Amino acid sequence: SGRYKLAAIKEGFYSNSLFDFIVEEGQTYEVKIKLLSQKGRWNAEYCFMIGGIEVKSLEREVIPEEMTTVRRIESGEIEHLQADNLGDVLTLIPGIEKSKQLGLASRQSIGIRKIGSGDLDVTGLQTFGTTIIVDGNEINNDAVITAMTASETGGIDMRMIPADNISSVEVISGIPSVEYGNFADGVIKVETKSNTIRKRLRARYNPDTKGANFSSGHKLGDGMLDYHANYAFSERDKRKTGDEYHRFYFNAGYKIDDEKKPFNYSFNGSYTRTLDDEKPTDIYQMQSWNHGFLSTGTFRWNYKAGKNVKYDGTMNLDLNRKDIYKSKYVPDQIDTVFGYIGEMREEGKEWDATFKMKREKTRKNEHGHTLKNMLGIDLNYQVNTGSGFHLDSIYNYYGAYSTQRSYRFDDYPGFFKLAIYGETNRSWKHNGKSYELMTGLRYDAVNVKGFDFAAKAPHFSILDAPQGQFLSPRLASRVQIAKNFYWRTGVGRSIKAVSMAQLYRKPAYVKTPTDSGWVEISYNQENRQLKSYYSDKAESSLDWKPTDYLGMSLTAYYTQNTNQPTGVSYPVGYETNPDTITSLTWSRYENVSNEKNSGLEFSLQTKRIYNLKFVFTATYRTVLNSKARRIYATRYDTSWQELWYPAADRWQEKIILGQQTSYINQRLGVWITVDLQYIPYDTRKNIYHSKSKIAEIDGHNVEYFQGMSYWYDAELYKYGQRWIINARISKSLGLNSELSFYVNNLLDDRGWWQDPYYGSIRAMNAPIYFGLELSVQW
Template identity: 45%
Template sequence: MYVIGKVIAVIFFYVYFLYSASIEGTVTDYIDKVPIKEAVITIIHTDTARAVASTITDEEGYFNFPDLEPGRYHIQVLKEGYYKNILFDYKIFKDGNYRVNIKLLKGDRECTVEYCFLLGSIEVIVDSRELINRDLTTVRKIFSGDIEHLQASNLGDILYLVPGLEKSKSLGLSRDVRAGVRSITNVGMPGTIESFGTSIIINGREVSNDGNAKQKGQTGIYGIDLREIPADNIKEVRVISGIPSVEYGNFANGIIEVITKYNYVRPKLKVKLNPDTKAASLTSGLKFKSSVFNWFFNYAYSERDLRKKGDEYHRFYFSGNYSGSTRDKKLDYRLSYTYTRLLDNQKPTDIYRMKTFNRGYLASGSFSLDYRYSNDRILSAIMNMGLNRRWYYQERWVAEQLVTPDTIYNGYIGKLNEIGKELNYFIKVKERIRRKGVVFDHNFLKGFEFDFRRNIGPGMVIDSVFNFYGANSPKRSYSFNDMDPIYRLTFFYEDNISTYVLSKKLEAMAGIRYDVINPERISLKDGLFRDRHGEYLSPRLNIGYWLGKTVRVRIGAGRSVKSVSLAYVNRSPAYCKYMVQDSIVEEKRSQRNRNLKAYCSDRYEISVDWQFRKDIGLSLTGYLFDIDRVPVLIEYPWNWESNPEEITSKTYSRFENRGWLVLSGLELIMRTRRIKNFKYDLNITYRYQKKGQYGKIYDPAPDTTWEQIWYVPPYEWQEKIILDHCISFVSDRLGLWVSIDLQHILLNHYKKVFQSNSTLVEINGVRRIIYQGMSDYRYWERYLKSYPQKFIFSLRLTKSIGHNTEISIYINNILDDRAVYYDRYENVQLEMNPPIYYGIELSKQW
C-alpha cells in the first residue's frame, strides 16, 4: 500500500504541474531601465479579488510563479519609492509559460500617490492618498499629467485647473495672461494690483515685475505675463492661497510655485495645434555615473487676427539642467540655465499706420544645493542671476500740421521706443532642523535672502520734433539709468510643532519674517535701518487639530508684505507749455515718489477637512484678506505745492499708499476616490471683493454750484458664486482618459458706490440722483450690474495609440454657448463665453 500511495502522489503532482501554468518576468525602472530588486509581486484573482500568490524580485529584478491555475489575474507590483503598477486581466491558459516585463515609475520622496500608470508617455494618477488637504495651509496641487491632459501652452493656461476662477477665455498665446490667486476676475484677466500681488516662484527663485520700470506695453504695475513660462516642462504647480510658511514673501494675494522637470528624462517630442497656437517641444537628457544633464526646447506661435498680416506672437524657450549628488549622496546640487526669446508683432493695416511690437529676451542662471548633515538637518542655498531685456516700439500717423525751419508737414509718422534691461541678483540660504522630544516634535526653519533689481537703458525715447503724441505734446524722453534700484533684505524663523492633546494630534506652525526694502544705513531711531520703502515684521500662525482620524480643523492668521516696483516709484515727469506775452514757457513737475512704501496683506483663514468613509473627502474654507496701503495714482493741480487752493485744468499725478482692498469668501471642495474607473470633483466658491481709496480726489473742472474741488471718491464691490464640476474616466486597460468639465456661474454682481455730493438731473423724463465723479450719467445711484447665469462645458480626451505614444483632444465650450448678455445701461452686447474651441496634441517618447 505504501508503494501504491507513492505512485498515486507522483501521478497527481505530474498531472498538476502538466496542466498548470507559470509566469516569470523582470521588474525594471521606467527611466533608467535598470532592474529593481526586492519589489513585491502579488497575483490577484480577477473574479474573487483574492491574492493567490506573492513573491519578491531577486538582485536581477527576476520573479517566477511556477504553478498557477488557468484563469484571469491582476499582477500587482509594489516597491518603496515607486508608484504602484498593475497589469489588469492577464489571462493564462493551461500548459502556458508566460513572461512579462513590468516597469515602475519612480515617485517623489513625499509621494502621496498610491497608483500611477503611463498612458503613452503621460503620468496618470489613478488613486491618491490625499482626499483632503494634509498641509496646514490651503494648497492646490496640479501635476504634469493633468497639464498634458489639458494641452496647456503656458503657466496661465494651467490656472484653468484651479477651481473658483471663471473660465471665460480660450487657451493660447494670443493675449496677455496674468495671475490673481483668489481673484474675483476671470482667468488671466485679474485687476492690476491683484496680479502684481501674486508671487510666481520657479524652482525656488521668484519671478516678478519689481524691476520693471516700463510705462508702455508690459508695464511694471501689473504682474508678469505668464505666456513667458511654457507648460510642457512643468512637473508640478502648487497654488498656495492660505497662510504659507514664513519662507515665502513678497506677495499680497497668493503664491504660484512651479517645479520643472530636471531629473533624467527619456527623449520626448510633443506637437500641439489649435486655432490660436501652434507649438512643438523636444526634451532629452544624459545620465552619468552620479549626475544627470537634461535639456528642453520649445517653440510656440500664435496668429491672433487672420485678417491682419503680421499680427503674431512667437516664443522660443530653452533650458538646461545639470544635477547630481556627491559626498555619499549627502550633497545634492543643481546648475540651471534658461533663455526665452519673445517676438510680439503687430504690423500696420489701417489708414493710421499703427505699428507695434514688443520684443525682448530673458536669460537666467541659477545654482542650488542641499547638504544633508543627517536626516534631521538639511542646509539649502540658491543663487540666481537674471537679465530681462525689453524693447517696446510703436508708431502711428499723426494728423497734425508741423512747421519746421525746412518745410511744412500736413502730417507725419510719430515713433516711440522704450528700451530697458532688468537686472536681478538673488540669494537665499535656509536650514531645517528636526528635533524629537517626549511631548513635542519640532521642525525648525531659519534663513535669509537678498534680492536686488535694477533697470538700465535708454528708457523712453521720443523724437522731439516728430513727437509720437502730437506736434505740440509736452511728452519728453527719459532714461532708466536715472532710477534707483530696489533691493530687499529678509530674515525668517519658523517652528513647526507636532504633539498630542487629549489623545488627538495637534500641528502648529509659528513663524516671523522681517523684510527691509532699500535700507540705507543702520538707524535705531528709525527702527533697525533707515530705508526708503519701509521695514516690516510679518508674523504667521497656523494650527491644525484632528478631532478624529478623519476630521481636522485648521485656523490660520498672518501678514505678508509686497514690495512696489520701479514703475510705481519712478513715474515719468509731466510737462506744461503755455504762452507768456510772446514767448513759450515750459514747466516740469516730477511724478516720482521715492519714499513710496510697500503694502501689507493681513490674512485670516479657517477650514474643516473631513474624509467621509474611505471614498469621499470634504473641505470647507472661509477666508478674509485685508490689503492696505495699496499704491494708487493720485492727481494734483499743477500749482499744488505753491497754492493748494488754486483750480487748474492742467494736472500731474503720482502713486501714493492710499488704496485698500478686501477679499473674502467661502470654498467647498468635494473629492471622491476613483470608483469603477470614475471620479467626481465638485467645487463651490463664493468670492466677495471690495476696493477703494482713502482721502479725497481732485476735480479739475468742477461745477461750483454743487461740486467740490476735492471730493470723496467712490468704492466698488463685486461678488460671484461659481460651481465647478469634473467627471473623469480612466482605464489602464483601454489606454483612455476622458474628463468632462462643467462650470456654472450662479451669481455675478457688480456695483460702484458713490459718496460725493449729488444733484437731481432729468434723464429721459425721469429725475435721477447724479453724484460727482460719475463719468457717465447712466451710472445712477441704484445701478447694479447683475449678470445672468451661464454654463460652459469642456471635454478633454487622451488616448494611447502605441508604445509611449498618445494623442489628446481638447474642446472648450463644446455646446458653443456664447452666453450673450445685453447691457441696457451701456447699450452694448457682450459674449460672456468664448466661442467653441478645440485643440489636438500628439507626443512620442523613446
C-alpha cells in the same frame, strides 16, 4: 508581496507596468513594489502611462493634509489639458473661470482669490500681489521702470513660462510659511522637469496657437543632465498680415542628488525670446513689436550637516532684455494738416540677483512629538541699465501736447531688499488625536540704503529703508477633532514691495505761455517715500472624510490689503496754490488704496471608484476696493460740485460652481475629462461718496454724483448667468505615443449679455474651440 528579477538586460531606460526607472551598467538593483490597499477593488495599480502622460490612478488624499490651503497640479493633468503656458495651467484651480481660450493670443496674468469684471480678466493691482516662483527663482515685475508692455502695477505675463516643461504647480492661497515673502495675495510655486527624461517630442495645434516641444535627459558624470526646447506661434488676427506672436524657449539643468552624499546641488538656466509683431494695416497705422528676451540662471544646493540638520541655498541671476517699438498715426497738426506718425522705443536691461539660505533642524522624541525649527535670510538686488525710453519731443507718440519725454534707465538707482525669518513647526498626538502648529516671524526691509539706528516711539529701525521695514507674524494650526475630521486655522501678514515704476515715475513736462513765448516746465512725479503695502489674512477650514473614497472641505477667508500704491493727480501750480483751476495736471503714486476680500470655498471629491472620479467645487467671493484720496476736478460746476471730491469705491461679488468628471482606463489606455462650470451670480457696483444732485434723464429723476461719466454708473450691474462645458480626451496610440484632443465650450454657448443701460451686447464665453496634440517618446 512578491519578488521578481531583471536579468540579462542592457544598459538603458526600461518601463514596467508600475513605474519608470534607469538601469546602469555594472550595477545591482533591489526593487521594492508596494501595492496600495484598495478595499473591494480587484485592480491595485499605482500609476501607469498613456503614451508619455503619467497617470496616477491612486491620487492624493481627498482632504488637505497641510495646515494651509494649497492646490496642486501634476504634470499629467497639465499635459491632459494641453496647456501652452502657466496661465492655461491655472484654469485647473477651482474658482478660476474657464471661459477663455487656451494659447498665446493675449497677455495672461493671475490674481489669487480675485474677481474679474464680467468676462474681463483681473488686471493691475489685482495681479501685482501674486508671487510666482520657478525652481526657487522668484519672477516678478518689481524691477519694471516703464509701462510700455504692461501696467506699472501689474503681474508678469505668464505666456513667458511654457507649460510643457512644468512638472508640478502649487498654488498657496492660505497662510504660507514665513519662508515666502514679497506677496499680498498668494504664492505660485512651479517645479520644472529634471533628472532622467526619455526623449520626447510633442506637437500641438489649435486655431490660435501652434507649437512643438522636445525634452530629454540622461546621466552625465555623477549627475543628470536634462534639456528642453519649445517653440510656439500665434496668429491672433487672421485678417491682419503680420499680427503674430512667436515664443522661443530653451531650458537646461544639471543635478546631483545622491542620498549617500551630504552635499548635493543643481544648476538650471532658461532663455525665453519673444517676437511679438503687429503690422500697420489699420487706418491709425498702428505698428508695434517686442523682440526682447528673458534669461534666468539658478544654482540650488543642500547640505546635510548632521542627522537632523540641513542647509538649503539658492542663488539666481535674471536678465530681462527690453527691445520694444510702437508707432501710430497722430492727427495733431504741427507742420502739415495731415498729422504725423508718432514713434516710441524702449531699450534696456532689467537685472535681478537673489541669494537665499535657510537652516532646518528637526527633532523627534519617543512620544512621537516632532519639532522643526527654521532660520533663513533672503537678499535681492534689482537695477535697470540701458538707454531707456525714447520719444521724439516734437512728433510725440502721445500727441503734440503730451507731457511725456525720453529718459534713461541708467539714471535710476538700484533696489535692494533684505528679509530675515524664523519659524517653528510642531506636531504631536494626544489621546489618539493629531495636532500641528506653525508659528513664524519675518522681517522685511525694502530698498535698503544703509544703516540707521533709531528707537524713537512708536518706531524702531536698524536700517535706512525708505520703502519700509515690516514685521510679519504668521500662525497656522491643524487640529484633529474626530476621526477623519480636522479643523485648520491661520492668520498672518505679508508684505509686497512697490515696483520701481511706481517709485520713480518719470517726470511730466508741461508747456505754459509767457510774455516771451512758450516755456516747458518739468514736474517731478517721483515719490521716494512711497511705502510697500501689507496684507493681513485670516482663514478657517473644516475637512471631513466620511469614507476612504469621499472628502469634503469648507474654507472661509478674509484678506485686507492696506496702503496699496495708486496714482493721484495734482493741478499744475498745486505747490503754490492747491485750489488752482486748470486742465493741466501731473500725478504720482501714493499709499491711498485699500482692498478687502472675503469668501467661501467648498469642495467635494472622490477617489477613483471603478475608473471614475468626481469633483464638485463652489466658490463665493466678494471684493471691495476703496481709495482714501480725493480727485482733482479739472472742470466742475461750482453750484454743487467740489474742486477736490472723494473717490468712489468698487464692490464686486461672484459665485462660481464647478463639476469635473474624469474616467481613466489603463486597459484601453484612455483618459477622459469633462468640466462643467456655472456662474449663477456676477455683479459689480460703484459706490460714490461725492456730492450729488437730482437730474431728469429721459423723463426719469436720477441721482447724479460728481465723478460719474454716465447717469447709470452708480447702478448695480448684473452680468447674468452663464454655463460652459469643456471636454478632453487622451488616448495611447502605442507604448510610447499618445494623442490628446479637447473641445472647449462644447455647446458653443457664448453667454450673451446685453448692457441694460448702454444697450451693447457682449459674449461672456469664447466660441467653441478645439485643440489637438500628438506626443512620441523613445
